[in-house]
Amino acid sequence: MEQSTSGTVATPASRPDYDMDIVKKFFTATVVWGIVGMLVGVVIALQLAWRPANLGLPWTTFGRLRPLHTNAVVFAFGGNVVFTGIYHSMQRLLKTRMWNDTLSRIHFWGWQLIIVAAAVTLPLGLTQSKEYAELIWPIDVAITLVWVVFAVNFFATVAIRKVEHMYVAIWFYMSFVITIAVLHIVNSLVIPATLFRSYPIYAGLTDALVQWWYGHNAVGFFLTTPFLGLMYYYLPRAADRPVYSYRLSIIHFWALVFLYIWAGPHHLLYSALPDWAQTLGMVFSIMLIAPSWGGMLNGLLTLKGAWDRVRTDPILKFMVVAVSFYGMSTFEGPMMSIRAVNGLAHYTNWVIGHVHSGALGWVGMISFGMLYWMVQNIWNRPLAYPSWASHHFWLATIGIVIYTVAMWAAGLMEGLQWRALDDAGRLANPIFLDITHRLNPFLWLRVVGGSMYLVGAVMMGINFWKTIRGPSAPAGARVEGV
Amino acid sequence: MNPLLREAAASVQFGWLMGVMTLVFIACFLAWVWYAYTPKHRQMMEEAARLPFMDGGEN
Numbered sequence A: 001m002e003q004s005t006s007g008t009v010a011t012p013a014s015r016p017d018y019d020m021d022i023v024k025k026f027f028t029a030t031v032v033w034g035i036v037g038m039l040v041g042v043v044i045a046l047q048l049a050w051r052p053a054n055l056g057l058p059w060t061t062f063g064r065l066r067p068l069h070t071n072a073v074v075f076a077f078g079g080n081v082v083f084t085g086i087y088h089s090m091q092r093l094l095k096t097r098m099w100n101d102t103l104s105r106i107h108f109w110g111w112q113l114i115i116v117a118a119a120v121t122l123p124l125g126l127t128q129s130k131e132y133a134e135l136i137w138p139i140d141v142a143i144t145l146v147w148v149v150f151a152v153n154f155f156a157t158v159a160i161r162k163v164e165h166m167y168v169a170i171w172f173y174m175s176f177v178i179t180i181a182v183l184h185i186v187n188s189l190v191i192p193a194t195l196f197r198s199y200p201i202y203a204g205l206t207d208a209l210v211q212w213w214y215g216h217n218a219v220g221f222f223l224t225t226p227f228l229g230l231m232y233y234y235l236p237r238a239a240d241r242p243v244y245s246y247r248l249s250i251i252h253f254w255a256l257v258f259l260y261i262w263a264g265p266h267h268l269l270y271s272a273l274p275d276w277a278q279t280l281g282m283v284f285s286i287m288l289i290a291p292s293w294g295g296m297l298n299g300l301l302t303l304k305g306a307w308d309r310v311r312t313d314p315i316l317k318f319m320v321v322a323v324s325f326y327g328m329s330t331f332e333g334p335m336m337s338i339r340a341v342n343g344l345a346h347y348t349n350w351v352i353g354h355v356h357s358g359a360l361g362w363v364g365m366i367s368f369g370m371l372y373w374m375v376q377n378i379w380n381r382p383l384a385y386p387s388w389a390s391h392h393f394w395l396a397t398i399g400i401v402i403y404t405v406a407m408w409a410a411g412l413m414e415g416l417q418w419r420a421l422d423d424a425g426r427l428a429n430p431i432f433l434d435i436t437h438r439l440n441p442f443l444w445l446r447v448v449g450g451s452m453y454l455v456g457a458v459m460m461g462i463n464f465w466k467t468i469r470g471p472s473a474p475a476g477a478r479v480e481g482v
Numbered sequence B: 001m002n003p004l005l006r007e008a009a010a011s012v013q014f015g016w017l018m019g020v021m022t023l024v025f026i027a028c029f030l031a032w033v034w035y036a037y038t039p040k041h042r043q044m045m046e047e048a049a050r051l052p053f054m055d056g057g058e059n
């Protein structure tokens, strides 16, 4: 219960009038774009296993749909889910309504418009051909404007807060808002030639370094820090116990943001990048294990004493698996940053396995946990089909395992066969295509695992639809298990 | 690049640069460990950990 510190008026009615409408908007967008992005993922997975799925049309080929997938899952699903959580939790943590409702709405509609623009331009083949920054310059300008609107609203809300101390989740969100702005602007600097074409201001190696400084920190500050912020708010809420060590959260926050920024060169090992810069990236990547595992341990230990509930509560199950995959992918990443290991992994499906153990395991599962918790809370009603949440959990978990194990196996096989020599020192597999053909069973397994993950997400969507349209809990009643 | 800048960059000794950076980072690290663990902040940390629960109900 809220407590009055001043001793004067603090009636329940004085609770701030939070803007819940904006949370519901982002919530809905998250579920819709999530399903779309994962569907495109399954389609491109199928295309790699079975060529006719490219349909022979330029707009539907793998090359054009792949960036559609990455943009949809990272910026549409990932972006919207983070905004949902930020608008919901920051108003509560700071005990104030968002500073300006109009800015919130410009942010919402602007972001959705950008996503639609991406969904139109990418299949048309309009691209800047920089990974995770494919969108053409007019859309880049729009992203910058919408981001500034969001940032102004965000920091103004921080400024008018009614709580002195900013909870650690807010710090994680801040790192996201600031860093993404800087990354996006620096990496997108181009000289426009026409409405659809432009030339980057960087060339050669500088271009590559800027690109992977951006690319890696997109992972760090789009797919990691804001999601850790969500973990620090929603895991304690769902488990009904405060975070295991608040001190650890502060230390690992600062260590994480300090180290992440330098790790980008691990994407450019064995390239023309000077050796010292490669080594720098490698060393910082290995050091990243420490703060990453600090976060993982803090998440897992928060559940100490609540393990009986983990067995029965699907929300906690999603969160435990998410945090475990976070730990796994942040162990795997530093290992892959070691030059010798990277020599084996680079260009192979191992990287794709790593990506999706982070993306499906960490980003996806923590999001699902949060969404299931939130739908019952903000609409104040129990899930329409509680058992479906459990089915979703198992479909997703088994789907991830099938997906990632298939990719690890495929990646190791590729890496080893590419470099294998025969007794005379010649390539043992001189025909590259032979090795590519051998990947096929694994690619089919990925279609299976990915489809399971998608079916789970669709079940979640139907469940939410039914829940939101169903009867609400009686006034004053708390939804069970929440 | 401006030739003067190029010359300056070439003469920077990376060993020095990295050494200084390492020291700066260690100092920062010690500072925030101190901030988190100093007994003076104990109560503040405990209160902060409870912030997600100071909400007084949902919706």
Ligand code: HEM
Binding pocket: A037, A038, A039, A041, A042, A044, A045, A046, A048, A066, A069, A070, A073, A074, A078, A351, A352, A355, A356, A359, A360, A363, A364, A446, A449, A450, A451, A453, A454
């Ligand atoms: C149904 C689930 C999904 C399936 C079947 C799927 C499938 C795929 C496929 C086939 C690729 C291309 C791999 C290649 O070029 O060899 C890919 C790339 C990628 N996906 Fe997914 N995906 C799914 C969900 C997600 C989610 C939820 C995220 C992020 C939150 C994500 C992030 C990415 C990224 C970042 C890449 C690019 C990886 C790279 O360039 O190394 N995917 N995905």
Ligand code: HEM
Binding pocket: A131, A215, A219, A223, A224, A263, A266, A267, A285, A286, A288, A289, A292, A326, A329, A330, A331, A332, A333, A334, A335, A336, A337, A342, A345, A346, A347, A351, A354, A355, A358, A359, A362, A363
């Ligand atoms: C300590 C943490 C991590 C480190 C040091 C790390 C390191 C690496 C390395 C070495 C690569 C391979 C680069 C290559 O050979 O091409 C890579 C790729 C990738 N990682 Fe991580 N990783 C970490 C955590 C994560 C997490 C948690 C996620 C997802 C949420 C993630 C997403 C990705 C993506 C999307 C790529 C593919 C980039 C591309 O080529 O398109 N990583 N990472």
